[in-house]
Amino acid sequence: MSILILIPARMASTRLPGKPLADIAGKPMIVHVAERSARSGLGRVAVATDAAEVADAVRAHGFEAVMTRADHQSGSDRIFEALQSLDPAGSVDTVINVQGDLPTIDPELIRAALRPFDDASVDIATLGVEIVREEERANPNVVKIVGSPLSESRLRALYFTRATAPWGEGPLYHHIGLYAYRCAALERFVGLKPSPLETRERLEQLRALEAGMRIDAEIVHSVPLGVDTPEDLERARDILSQD
Structure with a gap:
């Protein structure tokens, strides 16, 4: 099985604007998510974003980023565009959508x-x-x-x-909103x-x-900690400062 982990990230959060770049223990939140996704050992990891500053931060920490349109209505639409860009030959079998606001996620949950x-x-x-x-x-x-x-x-x-x-x-x-899709199912869904x-x-x-x-x-x-509010962000900082 060829697996691609995609992490959608957008800056326009209503409750916590700019949260992908929020600093947690010296790194942007989105980088923590990418690191934990990579630790799952499942395969290629990339961040799908519509913000150049997010892509730049991800690449500066050694991870792959792909730019997507700004008008997507959902994360699944964004990861499908990213899949088409990153795998034009259709060699990937399975896509895992890991939300970009889960900086403390256990890699074992991704494998599960x-x-x-x-x-x-x-x-x-x-x-x-x-x-x-x-x-x-x-x-x-x-x-x-x-x-x-x-x-x-x-x-x-x-x-x-x-x-x-x-x-x-x-x-x-x-329900924990982390999804794995067979690629044909993702294409049908979107x-x-x-x-x-x-x-x-x-x-x-x-x-x-x-x-x-x-x-x-x-x-x-x-349940992994989802960062949606300033209070959640402080909890994530407390957790990751002890790693």
Whole structure:
């Protein structure tokens, strides 16, 4: 399997403008993400961005960067453009989309995202973790996976929602927004129009499910810190200053 890890990065964050270049322990945040992606040992790593200053910072630290259009509506659109630029011959089999605001991500989580591809019928693979904090069960910012268990560590995703679901006794699973795509599935996905449930829930992955694509989720044991606010940034600085 030929694997390309792509990290989309844009400067226009609403809550934390310029966050890809935010300094954490002497390096831009996006460089920490690239380093941890490389430590997964899965293959080539590149940052896909619309900002020259992000590309320059990434290259200055020895990583690959590719410029993409500024008008993409989602990270998946951006990584598809990057894939076409970096792999015009179509030799890559699998693309892993690692969000650019996960500077403390464990490389093992990136590797775990590939495990559902043991099943050839899986189009897209992702991650989930069991919810243990009661307040997260009803928090609309915590996206839940509703899925059919395939094993103790895997779900076949039937739905994603911001609501508390499914109803009744049993675990709830927090979706971690890290995706692995078979390249043919990524091409099909970005060619689809936004779907009704995607628009209603504001969850892009529902477009794939509504189109009949299969998403499986590997269940892991920790949620990586996503940096969305100044408070998150300070937490990341505390964590990485101790590395």
